[in-house]
Every structure is written in structure tokens, then in C-alpha cells.
Amino acid sequence: MIRTENLEIGYSSSLLKVENLALNAEKVYFLIGRNGAGKSTFLKTILGQLKSISGKVFLKEQNIESIDIVELPKKISFVTAHFPSVDFLRVEEFIALGRSPHSNYFGKQTQRDLELIDDCLSILNIENLKGRFTSELSDGEKQLVAIAKSLAQETDVILLDEPTAFLDYANKKIVLNSLSKVSKELGKCIILSNHDIDLCVEHNGEYLIVDSIEKTITHHSTLNKERILEIAFR
Template sequence: MKKETSHIILKAEQLSIGYKTKKAETVIASDINFKLKKGQLIGLVGANGIGKSTLLRTLIKVQPALSGSISLNNKNINTTSTQDLAKQLSIVLTEPLTSKNLSVYELVALGRHPYTNWIGNLTDKDNTIVRESLAQVNITDLKDRRCYELSDGQLQKVMIARALAQDTDVIVLDEPTTHLDMYHKAYILKLLKKLTEKTGKTILFSSHEIDLAIQLCDTMIVMKANELYCDQPCNLISKGVFDTLFPEDLIVFDKTIGNFRIK
């Protein structure tokens, strides 16, 4: 039992997510329970509007939970300081980049912010980590380019490199393949898979690319209206979890090939 617990890096227990105002509380999803293991690629999927982004924002402490608890490295995130959290968890969100005039190297170097002094000076160790992060996502040749000169696919790789430079146990990405063509969607997700294998980091991402996630993920979290499942893709398929993910009038899930097809 102790061996199993030692590999659990992120855990949610009886979690309820949503929005609270002075007048009312809006519950998006409740009774959320899962345990995520270290060194895995984990895909979060579900229909539009089901609450994937709300769940991610809650897990990264951007949005408070309505109830329940979230533990990172066996410590409740509510008792973890912002500084300590930034050394354990890095984030790649879908918001537009506000610093596109920076060079690729400068943007990736921002990932070292939790470790630098108040002036932000980089040490030799910091620069080494930045160079390694650039190399890990194969963008060393872009290091002197300005971010506004990059394609969407290149910029996404830069953001992943910045998260790597932050050197955290967990990386969370909200829809990292948005605005990318099919080739680059597959490229980014395969890159994330490769990074988990090479670095031992846990990478959690939300996505609409369910077919690709089934092929590449070690574990998947599937959100439905009143349920949440967390398991290996093969187990989720055998349990029929994907069969009722969407209305059956237009698409159906084919268990034999593990993807969706038009009815």
C-alpha cells in the first residue's frame, strides 16, 4: 500500500467545482475523485461545456474549489504557498501571449522565475536548464527569434519549453492543440508523451482530440454530466465509457478500432 501511495503525485477527493458569488453557488461537477501517478501522460476529455477547464483551473489553484480537497505531493494545495506551488506545478494555458516581443530564449527563461532572485538574474545553472529545455522540444534553432514571428505550432513548443524550464513535477496544459492542424496536433501530443518518458514528469492536458489521447495516454480522465472516470484507455473502452460520451444520433464509438466514426 505504501508503494502505491508513493507514486501518487496529484489527488482529488470528494471535489466539487464551480463558481460562487455572494448570492448563489453554481456547481459544474461534484463527487470528483482520482489519483494520478508520477511519470504519466494523462488526458482530460469530455463534451464541450462539461467543465474541463474549470477542473484544471481548480487543480492549479487559480479557481477555488467549492468543497473537497486537492493534494500535490501528499500536501493540500490550500496550505501550499504560491512560491512552493510554482516549484512543483507549471501551467500552459490557452490565453493569448502578452509578451510576443520577447525572444524565444527570453520567454523560456521566464520559467526560471520561481528560482531567481528578486532582480530575476539567471545563474549558470538557470541558463543550462533553459538550453536543455529548448533542446528537449527541438527548438534550439529558434532561440533568437521573436515570438511574434512564430507559427502557432512553434509557439506551443516554446510554451512547453518554458514549463520544462520551470522544472516542476507536474505540467498542466489546457487544450495544447487548439488552432493546430492534424499533423501538429499529433506532433504536440506525441512530444508530451516523449517528455513523460524522458523526464519522469507527470503531464496532464485537456483536449478534444479524444482519438489521439486514447492512443497516447497512460491514463485518461473522462468527464460526463454526472460522472467522472479515471483509468487506462483500454479499461475505459472495455467499460463502455466512450460509448455514451456524445449523443448517438451523429457519431458512435467503435470499440474494435478505438475511435469515433460518423454514424
């Protein structure tokens, strides 16, 4: 699904060298590293929002920099770390905005859009939130609703920037379980940055570890907690 070739990332100078990656569908990848180590930089590069210093990112064998800005949101979606705070925006309206890359010039909703929004709510078990205002949701609910919006975008790849950062333990588990479920059932390739190593280990996904000493990002299929701590936080 996602492949990188001799990728070096950073803002103006090279911050990290990325091992040649081949990331697949139906998998959850945990991006782990120190604060400021370059996790967001990596996500932004994969997302096509930030040009790489050198090397290439391929999305389904298409160079990400050659994909049109209008086409890109149909292929890859991003859940930002901060849920937008907007008055009077209902959950279903919010999720419907995820359909906008697919909708026509006037953003008209089709019957299929409406059904898809319901599907996105039900796979995450949040049908009850449909008519609520987003400003009145709890942090955990906001995160699930944000994920539902990116599901509505129907992209093969979903990136998430610290989706569990502000959540309590129970909600962290719900969010990670939902993401595992979505990756399996809908065949998505999911990459998320995360600090909760214990929870990551429980979910037996794969790891992208940022080593801030060696300045590299490396891919590991399995790792135990001690090994992760050793590489990422030494």
C-alpha cells in the same frame, strides 16, 4: 503525485463531482469532455487558482490550498490556451521567464538557468527557435515554446489547456509526442484537456472523462474510442 478527496468543483455552486483520483508521475492524462462541461474549471482547481466547493486536492500529500502563492509555481505549471502576443520577446527570454519562480529577487539568471533553458529546447527539438521572436512563430512552434517554458519551471506537474486546439494534424502529433516523451524522460505528471480523441487513443495515456449528464469526472486507465464517446458526449 496528485490526489483528490471527495472533490466537488464549480464557481459558486457544485458543477462536477470528481471521483477520488490518484494521478502519478511519468503519465499523461487526457481530460475529455464537452465544451463548457467543466474541463477548465477542473484544471483551475487542481492549479489552486480556484477554490473547490468541497473536498481537497493534494499535491505530493500537501493540501494545495495551504501552499504559498510563491511556492506553488515551483510545483505545478500551466500552459494557457492562448500564447501571449508580445512584440520583441525572444524565445529564450520567454522560456527564461519560466525560471522566475526559482530566481532571486532581481530575477538574475544563473549559469544553471541558461543550461536548463538549452535542455528544455533540445528535449523538444526546437533549439533552432532560441533566438527567434515569439511573435514570429507558427502556432505549432508557439505551443512547443510554451511547453518549453513550463519545463523550465521544473515542476512535477504540468497542466495544459487544449494544447492542440489550433494546430494542424502534423503539429498535433508533434505536440502530443513531445508531451509523452517529456512525461517518460523527465518523470512529469501531465494533464491536458483535449478534443482529438483519435490522437489520444494512439498515445495510450490515461483518461479523465467529464460526464456532463451524471455531473462527474471519472478516471479510466484504458478506454476505446467508442466508450469515450459514449461517456463524454452522450
